[in-house]
Structures are given as structure tokens and as C-alpha cells.
Amino acid sequence: MRDIAQTSALDPSETEAEAPRLNRRQAAKVRTRQKVLDAARALFAERGYEPATIRDIAKGAGMSTGAVFANFQDKAELFEAVLTEDLARLGETLRAAAASESSVRGRILAALTAAYHGTLEQLPLVQAVVARSWFQPVAAEMRMREAIKPVTAVVADVVQAGVREGELRQDADVRLLSDLIYAAFLSNYRRAAYDGWNMEQLDAQLQKQVDVILAGALARQ
Amino acid sequence: MRDIAQTSALDPSETEAEAPRLNRRQAAKVRTRQKVLDAARALFAERGYEPATIRDIAKGAGMSTGAVFANFQDKAELFEAVLTEDLARLGETLRAAAASESSVRGRILAALTAAYHGTLEQLPLVQAVVARSWFQPVAAEMRMREAIKPVTAVVADVVQAGVREGELRQDADVRLLSDLIYAAFLSNYRRAAYDGWNMEQLDAQLQKQVDVILAGALARQ
Structure with missing residues (x-):
């Protein structure tokens, strides 16, 4: 199925x-x-x-x-199936957006801005999904991690490429950086939900967050 | 009340x-x-x-x-009242732990390690609270932000003091850094819930996360 x-x-x-x-x-x-x-x-x-x-x-x-x-x-199973389809599609959108930029910072921001654009209209749904992710059976969590991979993998791949191509330090922890960026990206939805942040505010905040997270990982020019 | x-x-x-x-x-x-x-x-x-x-x-x-x-x-009201009491008490614990260290990094890690120690036994409750935080009426969210302040203020105050005392750069964004650290701290509970991480694993991960987040904000010695 x-x-x-x-x-x-x-x-x-x-x-x-x-x-x-x-x-x-x-x-x-x-x-x-x-x-x-x-x-x-x-x-x-x-x-x-x-x-x-x-x-x-x-x-x-x-x-x-x-x-x-x-x-x-x-x-629940129906919802998971919808979500799996949507996340696969969203992952493709992110990958295309990332490809339009050349720097690590530019690629990450292009991808995650595209993610906000593709999901903000369905904010209550995003909130419901994240809420569930905090309190579900382990098996459901593992299926969701698999389903979200097309999205999270885009950020991880960009960071990985940044290390390979020398823009980021050789000892940069790809998983750690990717997870931090994703956690920051996700946390901003709460500002959209409760503080009425619009797309521009989300993008501006994400930009600052990504700059902080990448600051120590950039290779000295 | x-x-x-x-x-x-x-x-x-x-x-x-x-x-x-x-x-x-x-x-x-x-x-x-x-x-x-x-x-x-x-x-x-x-x-x-x-x-x-x-x-x-x-x-x-x-x-x-x-x-x-x-x-x-x-x-719901009863739960909020319990939580408000607990978070005020937890905030005091964090503040005391932070005071036992001198560097910004040391104080943040001491405080948040104390937070894990004080809450990990009640992991399902933490999960339920975070899940709720993603999907509640705006009024409830605002009450919860007020209730969590004794905890989040400890990190913010340490970062603020770090800027004042010159350990962190004068142009460091205190709110941004504090929020990122808190988001990372919180995200680790999911690893405890679904990957069975113990206290040592949480502390080690938090340490790496805080190092990444502070890397660009440290004043050049």
C-alpha cells in the first residue's frame, strides 16, 4: 500500500x-x-x-x-497515508528549491522557505501532526520518521554536500547541524499559530536561526 | 488563585x-x-x-x-495549576544549578541538565504538555508561556549576563540564542521517549547542541 x-x-x-x-x-x-x-x-x-x-x-x-x-x-491509518503522500511531494518541492541556490545557507533557506510556503495554509494540520509526534506509539513514530525523511533529507544532504565541497568544516557534525536546523524550522510554526506570524516573519526568523547554527561550522575562508 | x-x-x-x-x-x-x-x-x-x-x-x-x-x-484548569507550581519550583532548581558554574556554557548546561534530572521520571507528562502546547487555544498558550517563564528565563538571563560580562559578543541576539537553546533542549525529550535515551545521552547531545549554538556568539579571546 x-x-x-x-x-x-x-x-x-x-x-x-x-x-x-x-x-x-x-x-x-x-x-x-x-x-x-x-x-x-x-x-x-x-x-x-x-x-x-x-x-x-x-x-x-x-x-x-x-x-x-x-x-x-x-x-489514523488514512491520515498517515495522506501525510506520507504529502511529505513525499513536499520533499520534491524542497529539493527543487534547494537546487536553485549555490551556498549552503542559500540552499537551506530556499528549501525551508518553500516548506513554509507549501504548508502555512494548512497550519492547523501541521500543528496536529507535530502534537501527535509528541505522544504516539513507538511504531507510529517510526513510520512518521520514514514519511518525513523526504523533507529532512534535503537539509541533511545540503549540509553533507557543504562539508564535501569545503564550504563547511571537515569536522562539522552533519546530523547535529541538520537536526538543529529542522528543530528551529519546526518551532517557528508555533509563532505562526499563536503570534500570527506571516511568511515574511517566519523567513526572517529562520534566516537568523540558520546563521547562528552555521556560524561555527563555516570553513575559514 | x-x-x-x-x-x-x-x-x-x-x-x-x-x-x-x-x-x-x-x-x-x-x-x-x-x-x-x-x-x-x-x-x-x-x-x-x-x-x-x-x-x-x-x-x-x-x-x-x-x-x-x-x-x-x-x-484542564487543575492541570495548569499543578504545572504552574511545578515550573516555578523547577525554575528555582535551574537557577541554583546555573549559579554553581561560571562560564555561559557551564551555567546553561548545569541548568538544563538539572531540568532533565528533575523531569525525566515524568516523561509521559512532559510529552503530554509539549503536545498540548502545539494545539491549544491562544489564551491557554499565553498562560503556559507565563508559567514556563521561570524556566526559560534562567537560560535567557545567563546569555544576557554573558553579553554584559563580555564572554559573548556585544551584538549577540539574546532572545534568538535562548530560544534556539530551549528548542534544542526540548527536542531531545523525543529521543528519550522513542529511542530510550538516558540522562547521559541527553546531556551529551545537549552539550553538542549548545556548543554549536554558542559557537558564533563567543567573543574572540
Whole structure:
């Protein structure tokens, strides 16, 4: 299931290319699953996690709740599947944004600014996801770490490349720096949620944070 | 209500010193309130937020649920009051720990290590509090920021003193550095929760994080 979801998220054409391998019944199942995911995504984005009901998701997809449950065990599994697709797609956006810059600082800021742009409209959903990340079964946490990897890997890869290419010190701790940048990036959503920060304020804050975190890691010119 | 809770948390003797000003009925009300808080604290620590019921808290305090509701509107208000007391007390512990060191780095690490030591036994509660902090009404968030201040102010004050005393650069952004350190400190609890990190691992990670964050802010010797 996960494989199908991720593949289609990364590149819809791949699913089509694989379609001939599926018989008609299997193909219908894939389409049904995707319809449920799309309806769920729309409703989660509009209402957040808690108020979105399986009944309304089914209604949005134009099918019975039974048909939804034939594809997903419960709302939590459905939510995870939506999130996995979204994060894979977001990761691609970040990677493209990072590629448009040349310095480590520029690439990180381009990527994470793109992340804010791609998610701020769904702020309640981001808040719900982070809240869950603090209090979920270990198995769910491990699945979420896997799902978020397309996003976090972009920052880690930029830092890693910075070390390899000599812009950052050879002894820089790639994981430590990446994790700190990601933690700072994430913490700013609370300012958006409670202090009404807009995109410009988030970007300005992130810029200052990244400068502080990279300060000691820059190779002496 | 809040004033009484905070005063007693900071120094129980102050409450006693004020006692003569209360008539017998008021004094009984303060004692009842404190009994409820202590029973709630024990139960929250043991079970976490969700599974702790008002019924069991009342039982723990040896009184009726009606008596509990005479003092607190609901479980959320009770939890906030417990937390406010705990954070005031924790802040004092951090301040004392910070005072035992002389360098900015040493003082920050002493304070935040003390914070881990004082909270790790109640990890599920920490997780529940942070999870809530991501998804609560703005008014609750503002009350929580006020309640956490005794803790966050310790780090901010150490950084501020470091600038004043010349250990940190004069143009160092005190708020930015303090917030980054606090965000890193907090993020490590997830490693304790999901990766089973112990105190030593948390301390070692925090040390590395603080070194990265302070690297660019240290005044050139």
C-alpha cells in the first residue's frame, strides 16, 4: 500500500506506467484508494484531524463508509497515508528549491522557505501532526520518521554536500547541524499559530536561526 | 488563585506567613486547594494527563468530586495549576544549578541538565504538555508561556549576563540564542521517549547542541 502511495506521489506517471500489470479489479482498487486519499486530504486540510469524520470523507469521495474501511483500517491509518503522500511531494518541492541556490545557507533557506510556503495554509494540520509526534506509539513514530525523511533529507544532504565541497568544516557534525536546523524550522510554526506570524516573519526568523547554527561550522575562508 | 499557587511553590513559608490574614474558612479553602493539587500532581505523574480522572484525583485527596469542582472548573484548569507550581519550583532548581558554574556554557548546561534530572521520571507528562502546547487555544498558550517563564528565563538571563560580562559578543541576539537553546533542549525529550535515551545521552547531545549554538556568539579571546 505504502509503495503505491509513495510512487504516485513522487510521479503520477509511474503509476500509469505500472497500470498494465494490474488487472481491472486491482486497477479499480487503486483508483478507489486514491479517491479516498484525495477526499481525506481535502477534509483534513479544511477541518484538521479531529473534526474530520470517516462519514464525511466517504461522502466527499462519493462512496460508502464501508468502502473506505475496505481500504483503511481507521482514520489514523488514512491520515498517515495522506501525510506520507504529502511529505513525499513536499520533499520534491524542497529539493527543487534547494537546487536553485549555490551556498549552503542559500540552499537551506530556499528549501525551508518553500516548506513554509507549501504548508502555512494548512497550519492547523501541521500543528496536529507535530502534537501527535509528541505522544504516539513507538511504531507510529517510526513510520512518521520514514514519511518525513523526504523533507529532512534535503537539509541533511545540503549540509553533507557543504562539508564535501569545503564550504563547511571537515569536522562539522552533519546530523547535529541538520537536526538543529529542522528543530528551529519546526518551532517557528508555533509563532505562526499563536503570534500570527506571516511568511515574511517566519523567513526572517529562520534566516537568523540558520546563521547562528552555521556560524561555527563555516570553513575559514 | 494563581498567586497563591506560585507563592507556595516558590517558598511554602510565605503562605504560612500570610496565613494570619486569612480567616478560618479561607485558610481551610487554601488547604483544600493544595490537597487537590498534590493529589492531582501524584496522579498526573503516575498516569499522564488523559487517564487521570477527577474521580480518582478526588479519591486521592480524600474528598468528593464536588469539593474538587468547587476549586477547579475542570481537569484542564487543575492541570495548569499543578504545572504552574511545578515550573516555578523547577525554575528555582535551574537557577541554583546555573549559579554553581561560571562560564555561559557551564551555567546553561548545569541548568538544563538539572531540568532533565528533575523531569525525566515524568516523561509521559512532559510529552503530554509539549503536545498540548502545539494545539491549544491562544489564551491557554499565553498562560503556559507565563508559567514556563521561570524556566526559560534562567537560560535567557545567563546569555544576557554573558553579553554584559563580555564572554559573548556585544551584538549577540539574546532572545534568538535562548530560544534556539530551549528548542534544542526540548527536542531531545523525543529521543528519550522513542529511542530510550538516558540522562547521559541527553546531556551529551545537549552539550553538542549548545556548543554549536554558542559557537558564533563567543567573543574572540
